[in-house]
Amino acid sequence: MTLLSTNSSSKENSIDMPWEYLDKSCPVSKSGSAGVEASSKALSMPPLSFGERFEDAYEVVFVLDVREQLATQILRSRSIIESVISEYQIKVEVRRLPVGDGVWIARHKHLAGEYVLDFIVERKNVDDLCCSIRDNRYRDYKLRLLEWKFYLKGSVLSLSVSEVCCFTTEILEGFDVHRTGNLTKTLRNYGYLTVAIFKYYKLPEEQHKHAGVCPTFDEFNKWCQDLDEMTVSDIFAIQLMQVPQVTEEVAIAVLDLYPTLYSLAREYSLLEGDVSTREEMLRTQRDNVVNAAASKNIFHFVCG
Known part of the structure; x- marks a missing residue:
């Protein structure tokens, strides 16, 4: 409360x-x-x-x-x-x-x-x-x-x-x-x-x-x-928080859609389009809760 x-x-x-x-x-x-x-x-x-x-x-x-x-x-x-x-x-x-x-x-x-x-x-x-x-x-x-x-x-x-x-x-x-x-x-x-x-x-x-x-x-x-008790999602949340431009709100928004690193990486692999499309994926999925910079940084964190 x-x-x-x-x-x-x-x-x-x-x-x-x-x-x-x-x-x-x-x-x-x-x-x-x-x-x-x-x-x-x-x-x-x-x-x-x-x-x-x-x-x-x-x-x-x-x-x-x-x-x-x-x-x-x-x-x-x-x-x-x-x-x-x-x-x-x-x-x-x-x-x-x-x-x-x-x-x-x-x-x-x-x-x-x-x-x-x-x-x-x-x-x-x-x-x-x-x-x-x-x-x-x-x-x-x-x-x-x-x-x-x-x-x-x-x-x-x-x-x-x-x-x-x-x-x-x-x-x-x-x-x-x-x-x-x-x-x-x-x-x-x-x-x-x-x-x-x-x-x-x-x-x-x-x-x-x-x-x-x-x-x-x-x-x-x-x-x-x-x-x-630490879960896989907890570990993923901690990892996300180390990414530049990722705030608590952004991390929670990502976890709502992709509770594990594997689930997000798999979504990137299935997405059609070029690199810029993948960089923008989280921003478009979360109605700008995840800003463009955070979306791009998360993609490169996951996919290298």
């Missing part, structure tokens, strides 16, 4: 802030005095009995990965997290997560059940972001987390590389980049989001457009473990 942030400077101390985070991405939106209305997007829901309300059955808990640097800082600065917990009346836990730095779960109040909601966060400080740009780890993050909330902690003044990365990640690829200045502000944003998520799930059922049932925490862990 992608969370779209808005300018929060004028409402930093307001508990009404959560709707600013969710109104562009959840299946509800503000419409002045008329309240909320349905939109085209939908979230998975934890199971509810007939007539049962979410707020009666579940509590929302924010879970931080135990390996995340922020979790270590929290354990050392209990007063900060306790202040945020008290201010927003939320629950925060630290445990090992298979992917991301934080997730939100719905925990049943009466039964033994935890369900992972459609929200995930990956947090980066500026130094780590710049390192991940240089060694291409940030591309792997974006391919694994199709939709996420991406926090950038630390000053970004005069850091042109990280600024360009943030711009392309947010504007061109649909992720949300939200900058925070320190530990306290980051935790306050987590507090805003936790309250916002709970408010959304409290909406009357007729205002929800469901996209299925949320996975249990165990199912979520298994699903992520399955993702870690």
